[in-house]
Amino acid sequence: MTAPQENDIESLLDRLERAVFQRQTKEGVALLLQLLQAMSTTRSPYGILPPSASPEERRAAYTRIAAMISALICSPDFLIDLGQIDFLSGRKPMLEAIFELSGYEGPFHLLSYNGQRNADGGVTLRANQVFVLSLFYSLDALPPELMQGVLKLPADQLLPLMVGWFTAPFVHHARGEENRSILIEHCAKIESAKPTQGIIQAMTSAWMHCSYADHVRKHEIKRSLNEVWRGLAKLGGLKSHCSPRQLTDRPKLLICAERMSAGHAMHRSYAAGLKQLRSKFHTVCMAMTGYITADTHDLFDEVSILEAGIPLQEIGARIVRLQPDVIYYPSLGMSEWTQLVANLRFAPVQLMSLGHPAPAMCDTMDYALVSPGVGEVSWEYGRKVVEMRATPPFEPHDDVLAHQVDREKFNDGRLHLAVNSSLMKLSPRFLALCERIEAESPRPIHFHFFASAAGVMYDRIRQVFERRFRYFTLEPSRTYGGFLKVLERCDVALAAFPFGNTNSTVDTCLVHVPTVAYRGNEPLSIFDRDVLRMAGMPDWLACDTDEGYFQTVMRLINDEALRAELVEQLKMSDLREKMFEWRASEDKTSFVDAIEWIYRNHETLMASSAHVMRAGEPIPA
Known part of the structure; x- marks a missing residue:
């Protein structure tokens, strides 16, 4: 399938609607793929519509797209070839977001339209229906009966679904985390799959994004994906070839x-x-x-x-x-x-x-x-x-060397909390804790999420936050210098967990924003502690339980003098020397x-x- 040349979302949507209403299903499928391609290449920091678009206009646009997808897959002559399946599988996070941003608020109606209703009220689906419908379900929305059908699929169909779900950059509900855990526990089912070229990028993302799951064996899926990678390497003529080991003066x-x-x-x-x-x-x-x-x-x-x-x-x-x-x-x-x-x-x-x-x-x-x-x-x-x-x-960013911290803070009566973590790190546990902070804080809280979201995912995350928080800003992508200017105006920073931060905590320290972090029992949950130590911050800012994290945040919210003391410590510390220079001359060859x-x-x-x-x-x- 060749990539479409047209990139005008509104024009493509008009043509898609015309094809669907005229029952030109084959043309409609092709236009849908062109539309999805255009949406995936639109990297606007404010979603797929102009920043001036209202929530109603946003919702209407996604509802139109979701309605056309619904009409297509419910059409009796709906057919897609292998290349088109690969294309859809590789854009699974976008397909999920379209339905959740629409007036349907999810793909739930597709199950009723496509399944056979049983006497007990349940729905029976054929295997091919399970596969196609699951393309549109997020982990947060996936019902148990559909998950059961998914786990019965052959490896070649389960693989694109599983990697699509692990590629999804945002799981925000406890049900989604439970579903992700179920997939981890059944990941061996994909090992015999023969992947097509179209899902290699999704496999790469899944291999990386499994780290953001909240499960003690989350990395097990890598063992299964590694089996698939080795099979793919063999098919591509790539094989091990190692020269004998010989010690040399300059290896x-x-x-x-x-x-x-x-x-x-x-x-x-x-x-x-x-x-x-x-x-x-x-x-x-x-x-x-x-x-x-x-x-x-x-x-x-x-x-x-x-x-x-x-x-x-x-x-x-x-x-x-x-x-x-x-x-x-x-x-x-x-x-x-x-x-x-x-x-x-x-x-x-x-x-x-x-x-x-x-x-x-x-x-x-x-x-x-x-x-x-x-x-x-x-x-x-x-x-x-x-x-x-x-x-x-750390190697300093050029903008860090040029940046001078401006002490001006927001002046609206709220306490401004920076969440300086990308969207993959915003786990259900962490977001639930943010909701609790807002509910129990004695003064109004305003969250600033620096989630690095763009296009459809910007719209999706904004919708979730609109329903969960009273005051928030989903910060758009900026130059690094522009990002520092917004970050420094916040009063406290919260490092998401369980994954944690590294460079993002370096950034908050450099602009003198006290940071609360989570200290877990794996490397990805320990680096915040090490950065805070490097900056001379007290160890109690790195917590080892959810409750301890919450109490630490509340302590900083309630104690303005303590916040000021931490800011002063950061201000008076030679952070650039601590972060960007070796501590001792003998360390300069340690690597x-x-x-x-x-x-x-x-x-x-x-x-x-x-x-x-x-x-x-x-x-x-």
Whole structure:
């Protein structure tokens, strides 16, 4: 199926309605796909309509689209081919949002229209009906009877539905979290699936987004997705090819970088460490075009750019030609090519760090390299976990260096709380706690959600917040400098949980906003604590229970003097030195020292009975 050229949403909607009303079902399906493509490429920070559009106009637009989808799939001559199914599966979050934003307020009517009504009031659906209808149900709306049908689907149909649900960037209801947990517990059912090209991007997103679930075994789906990735690699001619291990004075280190653009969170988190590597390794950075900028090339000896659409076999061939002694993944979870390559063996030593702080769940990842004190909560990470001697500092964004904090706050009688977390991190537990804060606060609360939402998802999240909070602002995407100017006007920041923040908490500290965070028992729930410690903030701001979090927020709401004291601590602290410089001169080689130690001691480390070790220290037997 070729991508549509037309991008005028209103015009496409008019043509879609005309085709549906004239019962031109085949043309209607094609126009629907064009409309969805246009909506997915419309990146307006204020939804799919102009900012001046009223809630009624927004609702009417989505109702028109939902009505046409309903008419199409209920039509007796409704048919879609495999390519169209892939297209719809890859846009599942948008399909869900369309119905929930419409006057239907969900796809519930589709179940009644398509199913056979039983004497007991239940509905019976054929397998193909279960699949098609489930494309339009969010986890928050999915009823138990439809979930039961979903779990009976063959692997090739279950896979696109499951990855679509895990790709969904926003689960906001307790029922949605329960449904997500059910899928996690049945994820092995997808392992025999043979994915089509159309859902590879959704698989990539699902592999990453499972980390945002609120389930103790949430990463298990990665084991199942890894099985699918390995099958896909085999079909694409991509296979392991590893040169024999030979120690050398200057080993070749391949850095598979998912993101390495100046200003990106990956660059901010790892540039200081990457700078060290050239002293002891010949470094080659491999990155996809568009995800690395020229101003980061000088971190490496060589840069190998992968062109868009490059065949899998060619990626493997390029790595084999490099003959790396070590492969290092600064992150895993944001690109399909890294997930494929990481499931294979291309170097005698392979390691990752926690750029997207979640485990790879594959035996080909020998080591996870973590900061001091993180090993204790890294039981799922790598065959071995190695703690560095020191935590590398962050690389400052150019706008941070130029930014001067303005002390002017909002002056409307409300206390302004910043939620500086992307929409994937806004879990049902966290949002319920925000509702409780608003309900029990002695003074009016105004939330500022910096959710990085755009297009349809901006409209969807705004609708949810309109129903849950009295005063809120869903902040649109801005330049980094513009974002800091809004953030600094808030009184307190709340880090979402259970996933937590890292760079976002750096930002709140830099603009002197006291931050409350959640400290969990896994790396992705511990970094806020470490950043707050780095900034000199008290440990009680990082809480280990929901109730403790709530009480800490209420303490700050009720005690203006305490808030002022914390602000003054941040103001008087040399935050730029603490965040952006090494604490001691001997730490300036800790990153490269750790990777060299792993390289030199690989066999001994693998033979050790210990799972967590500290770089440079004696290796347990």
